[in-house]
Amino acid sequence: MKEFSSRLVEKTEALLTWRARRKARKKQREAAIRARRNTLLKKLGGLLRELVETVLIVLVIQQYLIQAYVIPSGSMEQTLMIGDRVMVDKLTFGPEILPTVGKLPGLSSPKRGDIVVFENPSYISPGVAFEILHRFIYMMTLSLVDINRDEQGNPRAQLLVKRAVGTAGDRVRLERGEVFYWFPGEGGWIAERALLGKGVRFSYRPQRLVSPDMYPLLEKAARAVVWFSEGFTPDLEGRAAYQRIADSKELVDYYAFELYQMGERARLHPEEHDYARIWWQGAMGWYIPPGRLLPLGDNRDNSRDGRYFGTVSLRKVLGRPIFRFWPPARIGGVR
Structure with missing residues (x-):
């Protein structure tokens, strides 16, 4: 037991x-x-x-110091090519406080000959909230992802990159696609090409695609277009010039073509002051008031620039490209 x-x-x-x-x-x-x-x-x-800390640091750096940007068009060829990716210095000219909201003072103002990135005067913003989201994604992906697209899926031209050809006090005009200056205190017009290579600010080389021989044809064709639209029969010379341009595959200087038309309309209708005003501005050029600049593309005959939308406020200038980091074959500084 x-x-x-x-x-x-x-x-x-x-x-x-x-x-x-x-x-x-x-x-x-x-x-x-x-x-x-x-x-x-x-x-x-x-x-x-x-x-989160890394994202904030990247955002602060790209918002206020330096930002990646992709070149969207060929208006700056051969200086900048389509698809080039560049770093844009935002501190020198003053960064935005927030995307599309205010602007901080810069260290200096753009000088004649500087390449500048600025807000497209023709751009219509979808709203501040979308702009902040768009810029956030664009900056965080180093410009690889752009959600700001049109109905066809193409990136909207919110920012443009051009060269500051005219600055405060200058008078600038174009004659047959060539730029001429009347500087403050000078006694007449000076051709841009006479100044190229004479100092850092004129070290660039504009690209021309339209032949000088095209302009007499453009002037005659413009006259023919105006006469036809007014119910008159264009002369043989004008009709031949228009037909030659229409049959040609050469690039046309449409700004000069439109200006020639304004001149002919002003001659036919002296009572219509708008025609004379537009023609006179083209003939006498733009005066650049304080606080503004005139941007033109280096690819002068294939650029939608200040010839169409006028001068740009310095408050809309966001930076200057200083370094190209892509493609590898074109890595280097930007001037």
Whole structure:
């Protein structure tokens, strides 16, 4: 009987000990899982904080110091090509406080000959909230993702890059596609090409695609177009010039073509002052008032620039491209 009781006690103690050990092991496993979970959460929290801090640093740098930008068109060829990716210095001319909201003072103002990035005067913003989201994604992807697109899926031309050809006090005009200056205190017009290569600000080389021989044809064709629209029969010379231009695959200087038309309309309708005003502005050029500049593309015959939308406020100038980082074959400074 004693032996049975002893065995019963031993079995009971073993069972209780096993249950206690099992509970202890279970508690240890649960504690280890909690510890690993807490460690993982701490690591994830740390990574999230580091990610947020990195994002904020990148955003601050790109909003106020330097930002990546992709060249959208060929208006600056051969200086900047379509698809070139450049770093834009935003500090020198003063960055925006927030996208499309205010502007901080800059270290200096754009000088004649500087390449500038500015807000497109023709751009219609969808709203501040969208602009902030668009700029956030654009900056965080180093210009690889652009959600600001039109109905056809093409990026909207929100920002433009051109050269500051005219600055405050200058008078600038174009004659047959060539730029002429009348500087403050000077006694007449000076051709841009006479100044190229004479100093850093005139070290660029504009590209011309329209032949000088095209302009007499454009003038005659413009006269023919106006006469036809007014119900007159254009002369043979005008009709031949128009047909030659229409059959030709050469690029046309449409700004000069429109200006020639305004001149002919002003001659036919002296009572219509708008025709004379537009023609006179083209003939006498633009006066650049304080606080503004005149931007033109280096690819003069294939650029939608200040000839069409006029001068640009310095408050709309966001920066200047200083370094090209893509493609690899074109890595280098921008002038």
